[in-house]
Amino acid sequence: MTRQTSRNEAPAGADVATYALGLGDDVLVLAQRLSEWTARAPQLEDDVALLNIALDLVGQARNLLSLAGGRENPGRTEDDLAFWRDETEFRNAQIMELDGGDFGRTIARQFLVSAWHVPLWDGLRASTDPDLAAIAGKAVKEARYHVGYARHWLVRLGDGTPESRRRAQAGLEDVWPYVGELFEPDPVTERLVTAGAAPDPAVIEPVWREAVEAVLAEATLAVPPTVRRPTGGRRGVHTSAFGPLLAQMQHLHRSHPGASW
Amino acid sequence: MITRAGALHALESVTDPELPVLTIADLGILRDVRIDGDAVVVTITPTYSGCPAMAEIRSDVVAALTRAGAAAVTVDTALAPAWTTDWMSQQARDKLRAYGISPPTAGPSGPVDIPLSAVLGSLGARGRAAVGCPQCGSPDTEELSRFGSTSCKSLWRCRSCREPFDLFKDH
Ligand SMILES: [Zn+2]
Numbered sequence: 001m002t003r004q005t006s007r008n009e010a011p012a013g014a015d016v017a018t019y020a021l022g023l024g025d026d027v028l029v030l031a032q033r034l035s036e037w038t039a040r041a042p043q044l045e046d047d048v049a050l051l052n053i054a055l056d057l058v059g060q061a062r063n064l065l066s067l068a069g070g071r072e073n074p075g076r077t078e079d080d081l082a083f084w085r086d087e088t089e090f091r092n093a094q095i096m097e098l099d100g101g102d103f104g105r106t107i108a109r110q111f112l113v114s115a116w117h118v119p120l121w122d123g124l125r126a127s128t129d130p131d132l133a134a135i136a137g138k139a140v141k142e143a144r145y146h147v148g149y150a151r152h153w154l155v156r157l158g159d160g161t162p163e164s165r166r167r168a169q170a171g172l173e174d175v176w177p178y179v180g181e182l183f184e185p186d187p188v189t190e191r192l193v194t195a196g197a198a199p200d201p202a203v204i205e206p207v208w209r210e211a212v213e214a215v216l217a218e219a220t221l222a223v224p225p226t227v228r229r230p231t232g233g234r235r236g237v238h239t240s241a242f243g244p245l246l247a248q249m250q251h252l253h254r255s256h257p258g259a260s261w
Numbered sequence: 262m263i264t265r266a267g268a269l270h271a272l273e274s275v276t277d278p279e280l281p282v283l284t285i286a287d288l289g290i291l292r293d294v295r296i297d298g299d300a301v302v303v304t305i306t307p308t309y310s311g312c313p314a315m316a317e318i319r320s321d322v323v324a325a326l327t328r329a330g331a332a333a334v335t336v337d338t339a340l341a342p343a344w345t346t347d348w349m350s351q352q353a354r355d356k357l358r359a360y361g362i363s364p365p366t367a368g369p370s371g372p373v374d375i376p377l378s379a380v381l382g383s384l385g386a387r388g389r390a391a392v393g394c395p396q397c398g399s400p401d402t403e404e405l406s407r408f409g410s411t412s413c414k415s416l417w418r419c420r421s422c423r424e425p426f427d428l429f430k431d432h
Contacts, residue, residue, distance in 0.1 A: 034390070043415065045405065045406035045408070048404060048406065048409070048410070049407065052408040053408070053410055055309075055311040055412060056309055056310055056311050056412065058311050059307070059309060059310030059311025059312065060310045060311070062310075062311075063310055063340065077411065089307070114421050115377060115381075118377045118380055119376070119377050122376070122377075126359055129415075130341070133341065134339075134340035134341035134343070135310075135340060137342070137343035138307070138309070138310050138343045138344070139310060140341055141343065141432055142309060142310060144380045145407060145408075146431075147377070147380060147381065148380065148381075148407065149407055149408065151381060152407075187353035207376070207377055208377070210378065211377045211381055212376075213380055214381070216393060
């Protein structure tokens with residue numbers, strides 16, 4: 001039996017599962033990185049802000065991983081996916097797992113990622129897959145607050161003291177080589193774009209770039225040169241920073257399987 | 262046996278654990294209540310994706326309806342349409358202010374397109390309605406932090422009476 005894909009046909013469940021897993025791993029891993037700032041941020045308000053952002057991201061991750069696991073056969077729960085996969089089974093983009101470094105690098109990464117999330121979730125609200133659309137409809141509102149917070153700090157650091165400016169620029173240059181992966185085409189996304197289930201990364205990229213360049217100009221920071229580096233997070237290829245993060249995130253659950261409180 | 266009116270009445274006792282002056286109906290978290298044979302089927306929606314109060318609200322709904330005589334209770338969670346502060350009743354806004362939290366200033370929400378450039382452009386412009394101090398009513402206030410004690414609040418200060426206060430964020 002042959003099966004033809006047309007624009008109005010519902011996207012294949014396996015493709016939606018793979019796509020949701022990648023986006024869910026992105027926000028799960030980034031939330032874990034942000035939570036490392038607990039009681040360590042420059043001031044109490046930023047402790048609270050970074051953890052509020054992390055909480056939003058964990059909520060988005062739960063929605064996306066539940067969707068991904070539910071579309072698999074046999075299905076897996078959000079906890080199965082978060083705690084019982086090994087490094088090569090995670091599908092997050094590498095920028096999410098990079099060490100948070102100092103506050104300058106954490107803010108630079110958050111700004112670049114949240115500025116990508118806003119048009120991504122905005123586009124996904126129109127997905128032909130109703131579950132993806134529903135998750136994105138909530139996430140976009142949260143991402144607008146996140147990008148506002150990160151932009152505020154990036155401008156304050158960049159247009160601040162010589163030391164804050166130096167650190168913001170250095171943080172930006174540390175994470176910049178990893179942004180290309182966010183817009184990299186892959187067969188699953190391409191099929192979902194054709195089915196009207198996902199926004200086209202090639203449409204999001206110029207929106208992202210224009211906004212990022214405007215804010216960097218406001219922050220008196222230089223746009224780093226484009227550097228091509230090996231990618232592969234969406235295929236399970238990760239950087240050396242990822243293993244220790246995962247060990248910390250999964251340790252409790254693996255030591256006490258099924259524990260709850 | 263419980264009627265829909267009886268179920269709605271019972272649910273008036275279910276409040277948000279982080280905002281005990283507001284019921285889940287006040288907040289717009291309660292989306293639907295229907296009777297299906299012996300069972301009550303309740304649909305709720307989270308405020309934020311990561312709202313930590315949802316599990317407690319779910320068990321409070323079951324407890325309240327069971328006390329009121331429901332033989333079985335099903336609580337469904339719906340993500341769409343996405344919750345918005347536009348759903349908060351005037352009564353809820355008045356209760357919030359009396360509790361010391363400035364209510365949402367209305368503003369853009371709901372399923373509208375706000376492109377990234379507009380999101381970033383509006384942040385510096387502060388083109389929204391003035392936030393009134395819930396203690397003294399003065400409109401002379403300033404934002405201290407966009408993220409407050411819970412996901413749904415930001416932290417403000419009144420320049421007239423010098424008191425800090427929470428603002429329920431537009432969403
Ligand atoms: Zn006042």
